[in-house]
Amino acid sequence: MLFRHFKILNLFFLFAFITPHVCSAQISKPQPVNINELINSITDSLNKHYIFPDKAESIAAYLQSQLKKNAYKDLLGDPRKLAHQIELDIHSVHHDPHMRVQFDPAFVPQENNKSTLEDINQAKRFWTENNYMFKKVEVLPGNIGYLPFDGFIEEIEGAKPTIKAALKFLANTKALIIDLRQNGGGSPEMVSHMESYFFNEKTPMNHMINRSNQDTSFYYADPAKSDSLHLSMPVYILTSKHTFSAAEDFSYGMQIIKRAIVVGEITGGGAHPQMPFSLSQGFVVSIPFARSFNPITKTDWEGTGVIPDVKTSANEALIKAQELVFRSQLLSTTDQKEKNKNLYYINSLLVNDGIKPFPINKLSPFAGTYGGLIIYLGKTKLYCKNIYKGGTVSELTHIVNNLFVLDKDAQIEFVSDSKGHYSGIRIFVNDGNVFEEKKSKNAH
Numbered sequence: 001m002l003f004r005h006f007k008i009l010n011l012f013f014l015f016a017f018i019t020p021h022v023c024s025a026q027i028s029k030p031q032p033v034n035i036n037e038l039i040n041s042i043t044d045s046l047n048k049h050y051i052f053p054d055k056a057e058s059i060a061a062y063l064q065s066q067l068k069k070n071a072y073k074d075l076l077g078d079p080r081k082l083a084h085q086i087e088l089d090i091h092s093v094h095h096d097p098h099m100r101v102q103f104d105p106a107f108v109p110q111e112n113n114k115s116t117l118e119d120i121n122q123a124k125r126f127w128t129e130n131n132y133m134f135k136k137v138e139v140l141p142g143n144i145g146y147l148p149f150d151g152f153i154e155e156i157e158g159a160k161p162t163i164k165a166a167l168k169f170l171a172n173t174k175a176l177i178i179d180l181r182q183n184g185g186g187s188p189e190m191v192s193h194m195e196s197y198f199f200n201e202k203t204p205m206n207h208m209i210n211r212s213n214q215d216t217s218f219y220y221a222d223p224a225k226s227d228s229l230h231l232s233m234p235v236y237i238l239t240s241k242h243t244f245s246a247a248e249d250f251s252y253g254m255q256i257i258k259r260a261i262v263v264g265e266i267t268g269g270g271a272h273p274q275m276p277f278s279l280s281q282g283f284v285v286s287i288p289f290a291r292s293f294n295p296i297t298k299t300d301w302e303g304t305g306v307i308p309d310v311k312t313s314a315n316e317a318l319i320k321a322q323e324l325v326f327r328s329q330l331l332s333t334t335d336q337k338e339k340n341k342n343l344y345y346i347n348s349l350l351v352n353d354g355i356k357p358f359p360i361n362k363l364s365p366f367a368g369t370y371g372g373l374i375i376y377l378g379k380t381k382l383y384c385k386n387i388y389k390g391g392t393v394s395e396l397t398h399i400v401n402n403l404f405v406l407d408k409d410a411q412i413e414f415v416s417d418s419k420g421h422y423s424g425i426r427i428f429v430n431d432g433n434v435f436e437e438k439k440s441k442n443a444h
Contacts, residue, residue, distance in 0.1 A: 032076045033281055039067050041279040042086065042101070049212045051272060051291045055094045062093045079103040083283060098274045098288045105282030124155055132159035133183075137166045140177075141430070142345040144325055145170030145233070146318075148179035152186030152246040156193055160227075167197055168229055175325040176231065179238045181264060181314050185245025188219055194250060195221035197231050198259055205253040207293040212275075221253075234328065235260040236321040239306060240314035244268035249292060251306045256296050261324065262308045264317035271302035319349050337432035344428050347411060350399050358398040366402075366414045370425045371437035373412075384412070 043060035050056040066072065066089055075082040080103045087101040127133075133151035140146050147166055153159055170176055188208060195205055199221040208217040223230060237251050237260045248267045254260035272288035279285055292300035312320045323346060330342040360380055367377050372387035375396070382396040384406060396404040399411065402422075406412040410429050415436075417423040427435040 033079055033082060035067060035072050035076060035082075037280050038082075038283060039063050039086075041283070042285055045277045045279065045285055045287060049275075049277060049287045049289045050099075051209070051211050051288050052094075053211075055096075059090050059093045063089060079282070096288060098272060098286065100286040102284050102286075103282055104284050107276065107278060107282075107284045109276075109278050124158065127153055127155045127158060132162045134162055134166055137169050139170070139173060140322065141348060142322070142326060142342075143172075143174045144322060145173035145176040146179065147176065148182075150182050151184065152188075152190040152194070152250070154187040154189070156187065156189050159190065160193070163194065164227055164229060167231060171229065171231060173233060174329065175234045175236065177236045177238060177318065177321050177325075178260075179318065180243045180247040180251060181238050181240040181317065183243055183247035185247050185249075185270070188217075188246060188249060191246050191250045191253070192219040192221065193225055195253060196223055196225040197229055198235060198254070199223055200230065203257065204295045205257070206249055207295065208290055209293055210290040212289040234325070236324065237262045238314075238317040238321060239264040239267050239308060240317070241265050241268060241305075242314075243306070245270045248301050248306050252294065252301050255306065255309065256294055261310065261321075262306060263310045263321045263324065264308050264312060265314050266307055266311075267301065267305040269301060269303050269305035271300035323349055339432075340428060340434055341430065341432035344411060344430050344432070347399050347403060347428075348405075351397060351405060365422050368422070369440040373425070373437065 043056075043063060046056040046059055047053070050059075063086070071089075072082060072085065075085055083101045083103045087099070090096075090099060090101065132149075132153055132155065134147075134149045136148065138146040147170060149166075188206070192205065195203075200223060202223070203221045204218065205221050206219045208219065210216065235254065237254060239247075239251055239262055243251065243264075244267065248270065251260070251262050251267065255262045271292040273290050274286050274288045276284050276286045291302065294300060310320060310324065326342045326346045326349075330339055330346070333339060333342075363382050364377050366382060367375050369375075374385040374387070376383055376385070382404065383393055384396055385391055385393050386407075394407050396406065396412065398404050402414040402416075404412050404414075406427065410427055413426045413428065414422045415424045415426060422439065424436060424438045427437070429435070
């Protein structure tokens with residue numbers, strides 16, 4: 001996540017939780033390390049920047065005790081091995097995988113590596129050409145909105161028209177699925193902006209506690225940001241193990257306040273942004289300098305990830321979310337036509353759910369004439385000649401039990417009598433209507 005006080009202006013790099021790449025300079029004859037100076041430099045940096053002051057003190061005390069024992073004396077001629085050992089010692093006191101110690105004399109501190117105007121303009125062109133990470137917007141069967149996007153970008157002013165256009169297109173849907181399965185994070189400002197479309201009143205969502213500058217940023221879902229577009233439909237958020245950083249911020253905040261149901265896999269677990277800090281003698285330490293703080297849970301998702309309300313594989317998350325929408329609507333209505341409609345769409349989802357083909361030897365009893373529908377068996381499949389539609393022929397795709405897909409708008413169920421003979425059909429239409437036809441007696 002890119003945070004207000006430590007923005008990386010070259011916006012090609014969204015994901016500040018990824019451990020910064022550090023180039024290793026080659027030196028032929030390293031000078032022995034002044035270990036006292038190095039340990040003091042590390043402890044000073046930890047005490048100034050690490051998000052947990054008590055842990056910083058414990059680590060510093062342990063490193064000083066190791067120093068007094070001359071624990072590092074045999075490594076002073078090999079700075080890389082020394083850095084590795086110090087990192088191991090830090091983790092023995094408090095294991096934080098984001099905290100690393102490296103030897104890199106070529107390291108340039110971020111404050112000395114300013115982005116040029118051309119860098120900024122190039123980044124803006126990148127976001128524009130990639131439509132601010134929005135790839136498509138879609139209305140799925142059953143009037144479910146679907147919005148996948150792959151990053152929460154810093155260029156929020158440029159992105160606002162695209163965000164609003166996407167959400168406005170989906171404003172009339174009955175439910176909204178936001179797909180963050182490939183979203184690796186980005187800016188908390190965009191998280192706050194996106195959240196603002198889903199609330200009637202200003203609502204605290206996340207605090208960002210920054211140890212380095214002793215500051216806390218407060219992020220709200222604020223309808224004043226949404227340009228009068230308010231979305232009240234149920235929201236479902238899809239996650240995967242690749243969902244990270246700001247995408248986790250959005251998922252966690254919407255879930256905890258019960259504005260969204262999270263479906264999919266446990267996310268990556270990155271809530272503490274880190275930054276490399278220069279030490280003495282060419283060493284560098286990466287330190288988590290800020291942390292998220294949810295005002296309801298009083299914690300964040302660091303290390304644990306966002307735990308889905310409904311766990312399923314990332315590949316199955318979209319189908320599962322659609323099923324949840326229809327089942328929720330099914331339970332919330334007393335109107336039989338609406339119930340039929342939701343059952344229709346639930347059954348539609350089963351078509352691509354890996355159901356085994358219907359046994360061929362059990363297909364032939366379905367053959368016959370049912371009103372204007374002539375059902376007949378081909379070599380291995382059932383077909384329907386629809387007299388009502390000018391004699392068009394369609395293949396019947398098996399769904400479950402005696403239920404098949406008739407065409408893109410209807411399903412057909414074969415009904416048996418008390419003797420087990422198939423004597424009629426029910427036709428389920430996607431608008432909730434149900435029609436019945438008897439099998440002609442002269443049918444085979």
